[in-house]
Amino acid sequence: MARIRLDHIRHAYTPELARAGNFALNNIDTAFEDGGAYALLGPSGCGKTTLLNIISGLLTPSEGHVYFDRTDVTLLTPEARNIAQVFQFPVIYDTMTVAENLAFPLKNRKVEAREIERRVADMLKRIGLADKAGRKARGLTADEKQKISLGRGLVRSDVNAILFDEPLTVIDPHMKWQLRSELKQLHREFEMTMVYVTHDQTEALTFADKVVVMYDGEVVQIGTPEELFERPQHTFVGYFIGSPGMNVLPCRIEGGEAIVAGERVALPGHSGERRSEKTELGIRPEFVGVVERGQPGAMPVTIEKVEDIGSERIVRARLGGERVTAIVREGASVPGDAAVTFDPNALNLYENSRLVARSGGAA
């Protein structure tokens, strides 16, 4: 087990791409604490898998270093790094039985036969496949196969970390919940560093203690699910996390007020300084109120659509030229001549997409 430190990692897949400044990963500098459960969250193509493969050693970064505790492992092979990785599509050795699959990494490392037997038996129990130990692995269901892949990693009890690359993609939805909670359980038992790549925010938020949000080859925010929701450091985090995502409205700043589509929104605690060309106001739909027009501070909108998702309703509206989304309780009325109010305590101000101020405290 180890603390994983990524020291100014940059990666381009070919030298040509590097010369063109086209990096898949750009200056990643972060650390994964020993025993933590982390999720790497981001859209397809943001570099999550690249980063994971750099941690596991399947890729060597173009620049920067990877440390496991104090050891520089940048140039070590995956085998030498002693990590385990579970892939998107279950990788099993078809011709072996379930038990042989689990024994395989131990055999390759020349572990004593009796020890192998003991650990495999223990792992079979933990992943709930004890009754299928003697079966050939090829006939199993996708989730059972994925459990075998996971078991092959965990069976080496000394692994430094276990990495997951979107491991639940091919699993049926009803099995996903179960597998995820089993993973959580295993994490508590083994107290291993786990890094979990996904583009599914629910998966990330339920699995991880800390979520690393990536966007365009960079880490834009690392935080607990709560922090990501309440204090998105980057507009991308704002609209990527939460369903629907945060409203991000272009604005101008004038004397402590933001001007959005001609309407003035007070920014409590903001100096009123205008520091950058691109300023945006962010507010989560949960904090947007839909009221009758004419109320003080309410900004008139035209309602475009109301979606009923069962537990609540999502109101899609237009404020001047900007789209605004609000969430209202099931049963609350949506007036025809509607206006919106912004909760003054839930406003975030972004300059060049980065958080610079939020109501109720500095960023």
Add this chain to the structure above:
Amino acid sequence: MEKTWNNKAWFFVTPVLVLVAISAVIPLMTVVNYAFQDTFGNNAFFWAGTSWFEEVLTSERFHSALVRNLIFSGIILAIEVPLGILVALAMPRKGFWVPVCLVLMALPLLIPWNVVGTIWQVFARTDIGLLGATVSGLGIDYNYVQNPLDAWITVVVMDVWHWTSLVVLLCYAGLVSIPDAYYQAAKIDGASRWAVFRYIQLPKMGRVLLIAVLLRFMDSFMIYTEPFVVTGGGPGNSTTFLSIDLVKLAIGQFNLGEAAAMSLIYFLIILTLSYVFYTVMTNVGVEKPQKGGDA
């Protein structure tokens, strides 16, 4: 349940039946016709019963041709399959050299069979052939026209040269279809190069290998053109394989009844052996149904 009767079905099935009849059934029936009768021309036929079959099955000549052919197929399978796998493993997976390798591999397959025979017939000649002259120049006593062993070596090498590519191409197709994740997982599991081959590449190639073995077996068991051109079945009868023998019997000796009976037996042998290969190879590695029925 009531069966549905629909005469329209005939409309769809008839063309296939006609085609199969013309291409296979009718010619085959002609052979059957000859196999059970005797003829002296003039369309006069006499019932012969199973006597032609008895004659073939008890004939020393047929036995030795059959044994020769089995040995030949065995040798070329034993060489071409492992060699094909090795070459496929050595081929690049991506980049500029992939198409180059593929085209080079496909070249021998594009050459007409009797041309292959002619090439090797000249190539192996000790007076003007590059190979033959080189080998005898090295002081090795090589002469495929007179020495049966040399004739065999020549025919086997020629077949390996001609057909290993097919095994290579099939194996290569099987190899490139293996997702990268398998290799990555193997790396992480600390698998050796041999373990990667044994537990990932070989099982994933299983299907195409089956096809390769079947095709190579059938083809080599029916081999005619190349040895006919190179050795003409000689020296003596040492490279007279079944099909060469069959042609000698039918056309050389005009013994149509025996030749027809031999054709049918020959056909049945290929069919049976192919079936055995197929059954054995598809069942290797497939688990037997377990008690408890948890499948």
